[in-house]
Amino acid sequence: MKKIMTGNEAFAYGAYLAGIKIGAGYPGTPSSEILYNFARYPGVYAEWSVNEKVALDVCVGAAYAGRRAVMTTKHVGLNVAADSLFYVAYTGLKAGLVIINADDPFMHSSQNEQDNRHYARFAKVPMLEPADSEEAKSFVKYAVEISEAFDTPVIIRSTTRLSHSRTAVNLEEEPVQQAPPEPLAYERNPVKYVMIPAYARQRHPVVEERLKKLAEFAEATPLNYIEAGDDSLGIISSGVVYQYAKEVFPTATFLKLGMVYPLPVKLIRELAERVKQVVVVEELDPFIEEHVRLLGIPVKGKDVFPMIGELSPGRVRKCAQEAGLIPQGELKKVVSAPALPGRPPMLCPGCGHRGVFYALQRLRTVTFGDIGCYTLGAAPPLNAMHTCGCMGAGLGVVHGVDKVGVKDRTVAVIGDSTFFHSGVAPLINILYNKGVSTVIVLDNRVTAMTGHQPHPGSGKTLMGEDAPLISVEEVARGIGFKRVDVVNPYDFRNVVDTIKEHLRSGEPSVIVARHPCVLYTRERYSPYAVNLELCNECGNCLRIGCVPISKVEGGVAIDAALCVGCGFCATICNPKAIYQLGS
Amino acid sequence: MKKKIDFLFAGVGGQGTILTSDILAEVGLRCGYDVKKSEVHGMAQRGGAVESHVRWGEKVYSPLIEEGEADYLLGFEMLEAARWPHFLKPGSVALVNRYRIMPPVVNLGQAKYPEEKEIETILSGAGARVVWVEGAAKARELGNLALAGVVLLGALSSYLAEPAEVWQTVIEEMVPPKFKELNVKAFFAGREAKL
Numbered sequence: 001m002k003k004i005m006t007g008n009e010a011f012a013y014g015a016y017l018a019g020i021k022i023g024a025g026y027p028g029t030p031s032s033e034i035l036y037n038f039a040r041y042p043g044v045y046a047e048w049s050v051n052e053k054v055a056l057d058v059c060v061g062a063a064y065a066g067r068r069a070v071m072t073t074k075h076v077g078l079n080v081a082a083d084s085l086f087y088v089a090y091t092g093l094k095a096g097l098v099i100i101n102a103d104d105p106f107m108h109s110s111q112n113e114q115d116n117r118h119y120a121r122f123a124k125v126p127m128l129e130p131a132d133s134e135e136a137k138s139f140v141k142y143a144v145e146i147s148e149a150f151d152t153p154v155i156i157r158s159t160t161r162l163s164h165s166r167t168a169v170n171l172e173e174e175p176v177q178q179a180p181p182e183p184l185a186y187e188r189n190p191v192k193y194v195m196i197p198a199y200a201r202q203r204h205p206v207v208e209e210r211l212k213k214l215a216e217f218a219e220a221t222p223l224n225y226i227e228a229g230d231d232s233l234g235i236i237s238s239g240v241v242y243q244y245a246k247e248v249f250p251t252a253t254f255l256k257l258g259m260v261y262p263l264p265v266k267l268i269r270e271l272a273e274r275v276k277q278v279v280v281v282e283e284l285d286p287f288i289e290e291h292v293r294l295l296g297i298p299v300k301g302k303d304v305f306p307m308i309g310e311l312s313p314g315r316v317r318k319c320a321q322e323a324g325l326i327p328q329g330e331l332k333k334v335v336s337a338p339a340l341p342g343r344p345p346m347l348c349p350g351c352g353h354r355g356v357f358y359a360l361q362r363l364r365t366v367t368f369g370d371i372g373c374y375t376l377g378a379a380p381p382l383n384a385m386h387t388c389g390c391m392g393a394g395l396g397v398v399h400g401v402d403k404v405g406v407k408d409r410t411v412a413v414i415g416d417s418t419f420f421h422s423g424v425a426p427l428i429n430i431l432y433n434k435g436v437s438t439v440i441v442l443d444n445r446v447t448a449m450t451g452h453q454p455h456p457g458s459g460k461t462l463m464g465e466d467a468p469l470i471s472v473e474e475v476a477r478g479i480g481f482k483r484v485d486v487v488n489p490y491d492f493r494n495v496v497d498t499i500k501e502h503l504r505s506g507e508p509s510v511i512v513a514r515h516p517c518v519l520y521t522r523e524r525y526s527p528y529a530v531n532l533e534l535c536n537e538c539g540n541c542l543r544i545g546c547v548p549i550s551k552v553e554g555g556v557a558i559d560a561a562l563c564v565g566c567g568f569c570a571t572i573c574n575p576k577a578i579y580q581l582g583s
Numbered sequence: 584m585k586k587k588i589d590f591l592f593a594g595v596g597g598q599g600t601i602l603t604s605d606i607l608a609e610v611g612l613r614c615g616y617d618v619k620k621s622e623v624h625g626m627a628q629r630g631g632a633v634e635s636h637v638r639w640g641e642k643v644y645s646p647l648i649e650e651g652e653a654d655y656l657l658g659f660e661m662l663e664a665a666r667w668p669h670f671l672k673p674g675s676v677a678l679v680n681r682y683r684i685m686p687p688v689v690n691l692g693q694a695k696y697p698e699e700k701e702i703e704t705i706l707s708g709a710g711a712r713v714v715w716v717e718g719a720a721k722a723r724e725l726g727n728l729a730l731a732g733v734v735l736l737g738a739l740s741s742y743l744a745e746p747a748e749v750w751q752t753v754i755e756e757m758v759p760p761k762f763k764e765l766n767v768k769a770f771f772a773g774r775e776a777k778l
């Protein structure tokens with residue numbers, strides 16, 4: 001039996017089949033669906049931890065205690081978890097520990113396109129890279145085996161085009177249900193698990209020795225193999241890019257790598273001996289290519305294929321033709337992409353974030369932002385966010401700016417999930433270091449951007465259970481903030497007045513703007529319409545950036561099919577030309 | 584030996600391109616094709632331009648279609664359909680839902696939404712035959728604009744050899760149970776429309 005699965009569904013299925021019992025992660029496109037799907041298998045425990053570092057520590061704990069564990073993250077999440085990755089690389093573990101990491105070439109939904117293969121080399125741990133959903137499934141099992149055989153965490157690297165592509169997967173016999181997990185006796189072994197300098201010094205040689213053994217393993221594992229072809233080109237590739245290369249170089253000899261670190265030196269040499277020209281086709285950095293160069297093998301790679309952005313079959317073919325690797329042939333007559341009005345993503349109709357950003361636009365604050373749906377407040381016509389770096393950055397940045405002291409009014413905005421992820425520590429920092437910043441928490445009760453995962457402020461867990469709801473305002477008060485207010489973002493006057501009051505006070509403060517995400521709750525009311533006789537074409541409603549509202553002859557119109565009836569546009573319409581249908 | 588068929592879906596985030604293309608992929612699998620599909624989730628879904636690639640064939644490697652190779656374009660929205668002529672093969676068919684969603688730059692009066700004729704010229708310039716589908720109108724008749732995509736799928740099915748029963752079974756299995764009947768109706772409205 002075959003079933004079509006996304007790469008992420010297949011990772012979850014593979015984790016289940018591999019006897020992994022514990023999963024933890026923090027959402028992040030394109031990785032989020034792995035844990036969501038894993039949580040639905042019987043006999044497993046999975047959680048959305050508050051951030052990736054905590055998630056990895058949770059999985060380390062499970063693996064120390066003797067249960068196989070999987071941690072899931074997007075590429076930048078591994079930066080957050082990096083400190084933990086490096087210690088567990090030294091300590092090793094008792095049961096298998098697999099980290100599934102999804103990179104995002106082209107930054108479809110990310111702030112950078114870092115190539116996380118470097119983490120494998122940096123932390124000295126093995127990395128596998130599947131090329132379709134079938135491999136996504138089976139590589140988790142390999143990863144568990146490697147992890148337990150070599151006493152090391154194993155990273156599996158995915159990319160957007162693997163995680164979010166659907167390909168056929170062979171369904172397997174269900175794993176034999178193991179006996180119910182009895183509490184295990186915890187094995188104490190300080191020399192292995194307490195990384196004080198004296199013990200860590202003993203572990204480092206173990207890590208280096210392990211890497212040598214893994215390099216030998218890489219030569220023999222079925223994860224890496226040569227596919228015979230003609231002797232003109234020898235292509236080295238891995239991941240989904242291998243699939244593109246197969247289409248572009250159908251007759252070439254291939255070294256297909258399922259394990260991208262450590263690399264199989266003998267196999268690479270063998271390929272080089274069999275062909276006239278070795279070519280590495282890889283996305284982002286010249287990770288494999290540099291390794292091949294170190295072996296003294298002449299190789300084509302980034303001189304042919306770009307280092308920036310995503311590859312595609314078309315891009316690989318074009319580069320290969322330009323470099324003369326394949327005949328120019330009959331260059332297909334492909335028309336060029338037309339220049340048409342763009343359609344960037346926007347805050348949804350009815351989104352509560354809009355009210356806060358419109359207020360900030362009117363107040364002309366400099367706004368230090370963060371990552372989430374609310375980053376769209378930076379887009380025209382709102383233009384109301386002025387920095388966005390990584391999760392949790394805005395609160396530290398605003399404090400730094402306020403310590404310098406600029407003429408402008410300043411605020412920081414942060415989403416609720418982001419607040420719990422990495423906003424609490426910098427909030428404490430503001431108060432402790434006698435800051436004056438105003439922080440607005442945009443609380444829509446879920447992690448909206450990545451697909452509505454619950455978080456500590458949602459009152460639910462990933463397993464679907466009720467959970468203690470942790471209140472942002474109580475956290476702020478508990479830290480010691482004296483000025484803390486909760487506002488409804490649709491109540492425009494109150495939002496403006498509250499922000500002004502906070503800024504005027506000169507003290508550090510927190511405003512929680514709370515309205516549940518309408519895309520999640522599906523909250524919908526009768527749509528609004530425009531009375532063109534009253535409309536004075538002031539343009540206010542066009543400045544809130546709400547898709548259903550468009551300019552027409554003599555005023556504006558609202559597309560009733562797209563309007564969810566939040567009424568925010570009516571609140572800010574001076575001549576009161578906007579009214580609710582049926583009211 | 585199964586013939587390779589590449590389908591490109593274009594629309595606006597939230598229009599249902601993902602579910603509709605999932606249905607098409609499943610139909611291919613049931614009819615004995617190797618199938619791959621690809622799309623992007625996340626940021627792009629918030630009302631931005633979205634695209635899905637579906638590929639049927641004897642053996643499919645890449646989940647992404649190559650420029651100039653698509654056999655069918657399913658345009659859920661007119662402007663979005665017009666973005667992809669460079670992916671179309673001469674002799675391909677562009678099925679376009681007659682439906683407009685104004686992008687922000689047009690709402691603000693900073694750009695013009697292309698005329699129907701311009702869209703036709705762009706797509707036929709790539710050698711595609713443009714077929715207008717009254718997906719939105721049919722969907723409205725059925726009482727739910729979200730059905731437009733399945734109307735388009737019905738229209739597409741009339742160009743392919745796979746039997747109607749397979750399509751119907753897959754649709755019934757994949758849409759939310761309470762919208763099953765409506766979706767089947769929408770499918771046949773598209774399949775039986777004179778195009």
Ligand SMILES: Cc1ncc(C[n+]2csc(CCOP(=O)(O)OP(=O)(O)O)c2C)c(N)n1
Nearest residue numbers: 028371372373374415416417418447448449
């Ligand atoms: C370290 C890291 N982990 C995960 C992500 C992916 N990500 C971006 S924003 C975000 C959370 C958004 O939730 P929230 O702060 O509640 O804002 P909302 O989208 O609901 O407005 C996530 C998980 C990321 N960019 N960086």
